Amino acid sequence: MSTTRFAELDPERPVVEQLRERMAAMERRPAAERVPTLPALAEVVPLHAGATYAVDSASLALAVAAGASQAGEWVGFAGCPDFGAEAAAELGVELSRTVLVPDPGEHWLEVTAALVDVLRLVVLRPPATVSERAAGLLESRLRTRSAVLVVQGPWPRVEARLSTERSAWSGPSAGTGHLEQRQAAVVVHRRGRALQRVELSWPGVHRVDRPQQHLRLATG
């Protein structure tokens, strides 16, 4: 039987007061609170509540959102009329906790702000031009609500930008087989940090590390 050990209470001070402090510490959401991600992405892009992340493809957006959804959070997709529900479900996105606004049109900013208010993670495909002011408004809303915004497209300031460098599908050749596995090199640009490269494989986002790959080649 395992028990969680809490620090002993200070006998000098009133117990109720100390317990209240502890409750307050638990309830407060620090700005840099971590939002759950898939294990493969946890090291390269740890998601911080209140930050904005940019991705360059729908599959990366889905990969970032899947972790939070798996952990029981609500996620939303704004401006994605081509949402692939089956792919999302395969990646572990809980569809009953997913909100879609396929075409917010000119109201995209208000809609995203309203979604950020109640959802933990919002994926947004913004229109061609996003003004500094609009981005600033959303950012402050994100911080107060400790939500995460994932944009697929241009955005003035982001915490990290994920882009696919090269991608290769295995499976089909000239008319035979079918799509089986995809390997892609994902580059993470971060402000004031060196580029980080990571090899990921689909379906189900996994990190491809050299030894594992050899193992797969040997057995497969």
Add this chain to the structure above:
Amino acid sequence: MVVWCPDWSVVAALEEAGAPPRSPAAVLHANVVEVCNGPARSEGVRRGQRRRDAQGKCPELLLLPANPDRDARAFEPVLATVEELRPGVAALRPGLLAVRAPDRWYGNETYAAATVSQTLVESGVWDVRLGVADDLFTAEQAARTADAQSWVVVPPGGSPAFLRGIPVDVLRDDGPRGRELVSLLQRLGLRSLGDLADLPGEAVEHRLGTYGAAVRRRARGEDRSLFAARTPPPELDVQVPFEPPLDSVEAITFSVRTTAERFVSQLAHHQLVATGVRVEAESDGVVCSSRLWLHPRHFAARDLVDRVHWQLQSADVGGSLRSRKESGAVRAPIELVRFVPEVVEPAAAHGEALWGTASDDLVERGVARVQGMLGFEAVLRPVLQGGRSPSARQTLVPWGERAVDLRPLDRPWPGKVPGPAPVRVLAAPQDAEVVDDRDQAVDVTERGVVTGEPRRFRVTGRVAGGELPWQPVKAWAGPWPTDESWWSGGVGRSSRFQMVGADGRAWLLLRSPAGWFLEAAYD
């Protein structure tokens, strides 16, 4: 008093089919005539006949499917009509009802029967027969001996004498147990109920069991079993009139708030919750807007107010996207809004968790705000279903609606494209072109043979995220041929291909008789 409407299934089925009530007709179950009406009987159609024999006897016979629910539904107005004359009606089965004879009010039993009969005939039930007696069984038998639109009154204490001459065949209506007993009694030489009633009680119970003893008691007119009178169904519709009529959506939604609360609390009083509600709005005495709303859980007062808002707003402006200025005015002043519960379920099935569902409530409210901005259909919820193409395998349901008519997921769906599901499923397929080495369009023959090796493809329509110019094909797989819904004008013989472009992205293309289309992307 027992009211009997003979061949009720046929009457109800004819009414539903909109056929004249006096045409020969029969209700069939498992290809065997279950009930037939008078005109059909006079042509020689009998219960238990096979479909072919019945049609042979009477070629113009109208064959109708059996549907006990429909019979019960059609009988409901009859019950209500009798209920207006005398409350405490019990529906014994569709076509047969029992009620305490309102004799004292109408003078005597004959007058009471005449009044009931006349009222029912006036309400459109043509064939109605009544029987009045001390006990239920005798009254039913009396009703069966009566003529159409007539009645038979058995005087008090006259039940045994009345039942004496009735043949034992009437017990066949009791089901298989009754039919077995009838056959046994006939083999024992007991032809009428009187013969059975004369036997000593102990001997009957010994030989025929409890059921036989119960039948003997009924035959002696000693059966004092009562019927459970139904409580009239409560009136759950709620309406709110506006005087003078209102012409602004905001004003209407504000005014229906208390009515919506009353509607929900009234249902809660009956331990019910509504999962489907029809919202009707009237202007100039005509229902100008009516829509059935389904809720994934159940309706709270706030949800109802939102539904009224969306319904009246969408009746006003056609488009899904509108600016806030032009919304808010309805076409004609609304003078009445009515909530009709279409689907109610026991509240116990929808109990909330002990600690409530606070976070979900919060999401509901936030989403309702977005719906208020963009319209009801703008916020969606993805649901998976069965199908062959990626777009058929998912459906997007408006938030707050229930998904209906989903195809089952657990079927094999032959012809579906294998491999991981595409990340992007285009809402509308885009026109595309696929050519081979000699720049000839690639086609698929009737036998599923690809005419050339796909070398390049491009999308001529617009894809989200820019146009797609010519892409060299690095690898391809397929075709996966399908021919869906050919019986109802589907797209026809078509084949799907997976193609990997030179940049490493994969696409799903469809070759249909109308040309090439881009359906989905693996991105």
